[in-house]
Amino acid sequence: MDRLQSLEVFIAVAEAESFVGGARRIGLSAPSVTRGVNALEERLGARLFTRTTRRVRLTDVGRAYLEDARHVLAQLQAADDTAAGAATNPVGELRLTCSNEFGRIYVTPILTEFLNTYPDVSADVVMVDRVVNMVEEGFDVAVRIGPLPSSGLIAVRVGSVRRIICGAPDYFARHGTPRTPADLAHHQVVAAAPVSPATEWRFGADLATVIRLKPRLRLSSVAASIAVARQGWGLTRVLSYQVGPDLLDGSLQTVLEPFEPEPLPIHLVHAEARRAPEKVRSFIDFAKDRLRAIPVLN
Numbered sequence: 001m002d003r004l005q006s007l008e009v010f011i012a013v014a015e016a017e018s019f020v021g022g023a024r025r026i027g028l029s030a031p032s033v034t035r036g037v038n039a040l041e042e043r044l045g046a047r048l049f050t051r052t053t054r055r056v057r058l059t060d061v062g063r064a065y066l067e068d069a070r071h072v073l074a075q076l077q078a079a080d081d082t083a084a085g086a087a088t089n090p091v092g093e094l095r096l097t098c099s100n101e102f103g104r105i106y107v108t109p110i111l112t113e114f115l116n117t118y119p120d121v122s123a124d125v126v127m128v129d130r131v132v133n134m135v136e137e138g139f140d141v142a143v144r145i146g147p148l149p150s151s152g153l154i155a156v157r158v159g160s161v162r163r164i165i166c167g168a169p170d171y172f173a174r175h176g177t178p179r180t181p182a183d184l185a186h187h188q189v190v191a192a193a194p195v196s197p198a199t200e201w202r203f204g205a206d207l208a209t210v211i212r213l214k215p216r217l218r219l220s221s222v223a224a225s226i227a228v229a230r231q232g233w234g235l236t237r238v239l240s241y242q243v244g245p246d247l248l249d250g251s252l253q254t255v256l257e258p259f260e261p262e263p264l265p266i267h268l269v270h271a272e273a274r275r276a277p278e279k280v281r282s283f284i285d286f287a288k289d290r291l292r293a294i295p296v297l298n
Contacts, residue, residue, distance in 0.1 A: 004076070007069045009036040010048065014066050015138065017055045067135050071271075078277045090279040091120040097134070098143035101222055101242050103127040106291065107143060114286050121279050134271055140280045142269045145239070153269050154276075158288050159297030160263040162240040166252040170232035178235075181211045181259050188234030191215035192225030201237060203259040226252075239264070244296035266297060 013022035013033060023033040041048050048062035058066060077092070098107050103125065111123055126132070126139070134142050134153065148155055165184075178184055181203045191199075191213070203209040216234060219225045225236045226243055230251050246252040268288060270280050291297060 004073075006036055006040045007073060009033050010040055011066065011069055011073070011138075013037055013049070013056065014058055014062065017057065019056065063136070070135060070138055074271070074277065089120060090118045090277075090282040092122075092277065092279050094121055094123045094141065094279050094283055095126075095139045096123060096141045096143075096283075097126045097128065097132050097137075097139045099129050099145060100127045101239075102143060102145065105241065105244075106294065106297075107287075110287050110290050113290075114283055117286070118279075118282065121282075134269065140270060140277070141283060144267045144269050146264045148265075148267060148269070153271055155267040155269045156284055156288055157265055157267050158291035159266040159294065161266060161297065162263050163237065163261050164240050164243075164254045165235055165237050165256050166243055166247070166254045167229050167235040168232040168251065169253060171229075171234065172253065172255075174232075178255055181209055181256060184211055184213060184235070188217075189213050189215045190225045190228050190234045190236040191218045192222045192236050192238060193218070193220045202261065203256070205262050207261055209259065241296050247296075266291070 008026060009022065009028070012025045013019055016022040016025060019034050019037070020030045023030040026033075028036075037049065044065075046061045046065075047059050048065060049056040050059055096107070096111070104127070107125070107127075111125065115121060115123060131144070132139065132142065134140075144155070145161060165178075171188075175187060178187060181201070184201070199213050199215070201211050201213060203211065217225075217228065219228070222238060222242055226238060226246070228234060229236045230246060235255070240247070240254075243252050247254065268284050268291075270276055270284060
């Protein structure tokens with residue numbers, strides 16, 4: 001087993017957390033995969049996995065090695081793509097992660113259009129409301145909403161969103177309109193995770209104004225909280241993109257705009273620059289123009 005195949009075997013076992021599962025992923029026998037990992041550990045002089053009867057787990061050394069191994073294979077794939085003329089024909093699987101609602105509303109339509117344009121590309125999308133480690137979890141592109149920490153990742157800004165409080169016209173007709181954040185104490189509030197699960201909401205560009213609330217209703221679903229607000233039951237805090245159509249057709253109205261925090265930036269993030277595989281470069285170019293053209297994101 002050569003060194004590149006050893007890396008592929010190691011990555012497959014690490015992702016599957018199983019020798020059998022790793023073998024199945026890359027079409028080898030379990031004994032061959034076990035021998036390959038053992039030989040790799042012997043060559044490195046370090047344990048990459050801890051083994052139990054039920055699963056295998058990466059050691060600290062293994063976790064660091066996994067990140068480097070993925071980087072090496074990504075660089076090799078980029079070189080192969082360039083040499084094979086993939087600059088004009090992106091190929092391979094694109095792994096992308098984004099938040100649930102943003103993915104459902106905006107990413108999925110753009111991605112299906114991209115796949116229609118490039119039939120040799122497939123996609124694996126993980127929609128999850130947390131910030132994933134792109135390198136450790138093997139993603140090519142991430143859609144990030146919010147300030148970005150310092151890192152070696154490449155970020156392309158495509159828009160921004162506001163943190164807004166909204167309700168239905170019928171609700172305001174019955175209960176009045178809050179004029180200051182303190183007025184929320186006299187209104188029915190729906191707290192929606194993960195946007196606003198806390199009992200403290202912060203306002204102002206510097207987030208210095210803190211209002212402690214007692215929500216009448218807590219929901220783990222943003223979509224459910226929007227539906228409740230649309231029915232006129234109460235007020236909820238969401239990101240502006242999540243209610244774009246409702247604001248346009250008047251089903252929902254925003255309040256307390258002068259007290260809103262600074263808008264949150266939206267970025268497309270990827271791990272490589274010039275050496276990124278063509279499937280990544282093509283998707284970034286394809287998606288950025290379409291996202292920037294969406295009025296509610298600007």
